[in-house]
Amino acid sequence: MRIYLVGGAVRDKLLGRPVVDHDHVVTGARPEDLLALGYRPVGKDFPVFLHPDTGEEYALARTERKSGRGYHGFVFQADPTVTLEQDLARRDLTINAIAEDEHGALVDPHGGVRDLEARVLRHVSPAFVEDPVRLLRVARFAARFAPLGFTVADETMALLRRMVADGEVDHLVPERVWAETRKALAEPRPSAFLRVLREAGALRVLFPEVDALYGVPQRAEFHPEVDTGIHVEMVLDAAAALAPGDDLVGFCALAHDLGKALTPVDALPRHIGHEQRGVAPLRALAARLKVPTEHAALAEIVCREHLNAHRALELKPTTVLKLLAALDALRRPERLEAFLAACLADKRGRLGHARDDYPQADRLRRARDAAAAVTAAPFVAKGLQGPAIGAAMERARIAAIAAA
Template structure:
């Protein structure tokens, strides 16, 4: 029995960046031997075990063979005869197909270290094209390591293009796709994820609504970058720069989908794109079964982001309607995330990244003013039921009028 550290732990150590997860592969062992040493089995499809003390995952060396469509369409074979090299060749990228023993002696049969130095994301073998999930994974790695100068090797991008055209991407489950998408959006340069998906044709398969934004012009006076797709990528980049949570980043990606529906003869204006885009945002949300908080914020940002930009001009009654839509009294955090998405949208414009966004503090102040309305005095006056609701609304409107006059 020989045990090796493999994959990301080896890669990141060689890159000199913190190692977060450690994967181990065990060569020359049987399931019975692992159980006898106290390892606990966890893998339903192939032999993976948890270490009795550390809880880390140890997998028996295995080979795999394509047996069906999609990410799960594989038959695995694990036995003591499977070599380390045979186990490594089934991995996605050369930089993930390295192993080291407890003395840090490197096993690198597919030149991963060379590709690390060349800053290349390159597939290990033609079997790469058998797993559609790898299209998303490579795009995610491109986003993660973009700051270090990594790019996707042309021949790997070509395989990703073939996968995108094969219909295999449609076989991915929403859960697996969302796992990759959400992780990619939380990288330091999530816009690179979208760029790589677009470069290999996967974006028009997975998110045709986002792909449709590229080449759609906007008014240069408001959007010096002009192209709606380019603007969306810039907004996503700003969201990462400002360390926004996943909910905000997802909303930033989808906020302008309605502009992809504008007839060419109306370009570069996009009248009512906020409302037109809602059905598209809903479709993308449902396609990937995004978590409810991501779905809700994306819909609200899509509908109201231009309200955010015009906050200083809004009538008190419109401002009150906006606050009610977000339920700022019970869910203040969601409104805060809306403000953040609006600010990222404003900053995601060429040459305007540093411009101040006074709307943010104005909206926060408005929410505070509306929240300060006390319900108890109204109850003491005898209001109840629907009448109480109307009385609260009147008092909040009065508070917002006073707030607007003060600012």
């Protein structure tokens, strides 16, 4: 029995990045061998075990053979005859197909180290096209490693296009699309996720509401980048910088301007009313991908209200209170912070505006704190009851917001 460190742990160590998960491949062993050593089985489709002390994953070396459509359509073989090289050959990218033995020696049959040095995302073998999830994974890795200069190899991009043309992407289940998207939105450069999907032709299949934004013009005095699709890319990257690792803010950024694709052609490049028009495509996208309720709800508020946030210094106190109420910000101040992060990302996600100030955020925070300080107790003490208490509190909150 031999044990090797594999995949992301080796890759990130070579890149000098923090190693989060340590995954291992075990050769020359059977499931009962690991069970006898106290490992706990967790794999449903193939033998994966947790180390009795560290809890790290140890998988038996395996091969896989395509047996049907989609990413479930595989037959696996895992037994003592499967070699490390065979296991590495089934992996997606060369940079993920490097192993390290117990002495620190690397096993790199597919040139992963070379591609790490060249900053290239390259597929391991032609079998890459058999699993449509790999298209999403390549786009997600692009979002993670774009700041380091990584790009997708031309021959790999050709395979991504082939997967779309062959209809493999059509068999992706919504849960898996969302799982990969969610991770991509939390990466440092989410715009690379969109660009890879778009170049492969997959964006129009998986995210038609977003794909429709490319080529839609905006007023150059407000949006020097002009193209709405480019604007969304910039907003995504601004959101990633403002709220690192926060896929909730990332999803709000992704969906905030969907209504601009529905602006009548004769009205362009103005987009009056795009906030309300964006609600329907946002709901369609969230329902199709089974986006979590909170993500969909907050994204809808950002879609409807981001222009009000930009106008916060001019809004009447009554309008500000309505905005805070829509966010449930008096009870959940963290929701206001996520909303403000998405709106600031929208402000900064424009050519030449990456460092813009946003005093509107402090105005809304002060308003929130002032309104939250108003409680029912004084009005109850005055003898008010039922709806009268609520009405009095609303008047007091509006006054408090005006004073703030």
